[in-house]
Amino acid sequence: MKVFITGVTGYVGFAVAQQFLSHGYQVSGLVRTQEKAEQLIKLGISPVIGDLADLILLAECTHAADGVIHTAISHNSDMEKLDVLAVDAMLEGLEGTGKTFVYTSGTLIYNDTHHDVVDEDSPVKPLPFLQWKAIQEQKVLTAAERNICTVVIRPALVYGRGGGLVGATIQRTKLTQFAKYVGDGLNAWSTIDVDDLANLYACAYSFASTGSLFNAASRELITTKDLMIAIGKIAGVAEIESCSYEEAVHVLGPAAWGASINQRISGLRAEQQLQWSPSANSIVKEMEKGSYQAMAKIKR
Known part of the structure; x- marks a missing residue:
């Protein structure tokens, strides 16, 4: 085939x-x-x-x-x-x-x-x-x-293999030392x-x-606050705190919109119809113990 x-x-x-x-x-x-x-x-x-x-x-x-x-x-x-x-x-x-x-x-x-x-x-x-x-x-x-x-x-x-948006955000955070979430950071992403x-x-x-x-989508949700806390740790940023949407736009540009919304998504149809089941590390575990740890070793 x-x-x-x-x-x-x-x-x-x-x-x-x-x-x-x-x-x-x-x-x-x-x-x-x-x-x-x-x-x-x-x-x-x-x-x-x-x-x-x-x-x-x-x-x-x-x-x-x-x-x-x-x-x-x-x-x-x-x-x-x-x-x-x-x-x-x-x-x-x-x-x-x-x-x-x-x-x-x-x-x-x-x-x-x-x-x-x-x-x-x-x-x-x-x-x-x-x-x-x-x-x-x-x-x-x-x-x-x-x-x-x-x-x-x-x-x-999408995360894993040290790449994707998570990897890019780690690199940007290392460069800018800007590790903030928008508002209360309780908006969550699948x-x-x-x-x-x-x-x-x-x-x-x-x-x-x-x-x-x-x-x-897996069954895991992560809030943007928890995501930025984990990213901040890898990037070596000591303080992770809230910022306004306007401040996020100034630093992130159009990407600030995505950081401010919820993306709560069900992937159950794929599980039920395709004999598929996600089994990888959670995004937090992958950042704490998996592929993204390699970024912590890069000289700042």
């Missing part, structure tokens, strides 16, 4: 690729450079050099594969345009085949969940800059009518370990019904 993965060298995409390799799949992946291609070859992954703008290439790769997993996203002003065109090209390459296409979305399209725990049946309320992501989800799900086994996965806060997430992709690829939507 051949699976094609976009974003194969990314934080999530690489973990997904390793998961599929461990299950005996032939994995190919989209990469930008020859250097990254050579690294993938050493790991048993067949590289395809290109990017999301190479629409003909994407269509060819999806047509040649037995299934496709889309984890790539461009972090520039063309993010929306590139994703829309790339997904259109890949769906066209899969149309009429019955093959699987897994699309990566995110739980931020729920907006602030306040004190409610939301699931896949809950309405999404994306802010304007995320409206396109909700539209992409619906396009992918309705493509089931084109004889494509479509699946959408919405990861919550979490998912990157390897548990990769396992979910594999389970969804194998067991999901066409037109399925899954939140990727």
Whole structure:
């Protein structure tokens, strides 16, 4: 079985690729450079050099594969345009085949969940800059009518392997010595370990019904206050305290919005339908005793 993965060298995409390799799949992946291609070859992954703008290439790769997993996203002003065109090209390459296409979305399209725990049946309320992501989800799900086994996965806060938003926040905190939470810090986020997430992709690829939507979240919640306390300890910041939203915007920019909201997400549908169960260290344990401890050894 051949699976094609976009974003194969990314934080999530690489973990997904390793998961599929461990299950005996032939994995190919989209990469930008020859250097990254050579690294993938050493790991048993067949590289395809290109990017999301190479629409003909994407269509060819999806047509040649037995299934496709889309984890790539461009972090520039063309993010929306590139994703829309790339997904259109890949769906066209899969149309009429019955093959699987897994699309990566995110739980931020729920907006602030306040004190409610939301699931896949809950309405999404994306802010304007995320409206396109909700539209992409619906396009992918309705493509089931084109004889494509479509699946959408919405990861919550992804952690593990010393990376992701947690890793980036540790590095920024070390640099700025700014380790503060917004308001009382009692707003909470659901979490998912990157390897548990990769396992979910594999389970969804194998067991999901066409037109399925899954939140990727463990049963663990962490408040932003507790998260910043743990990050502050690793980063060597002595005082972790509250700040106003305006102060957070000054330091964090648009990311302050995410730090101020709740993301209380249920992942029970995936547990019930996909024979999947998250089993990794909690986010706190991973910071106290796991992969993020390596950052504490970096000279300040």
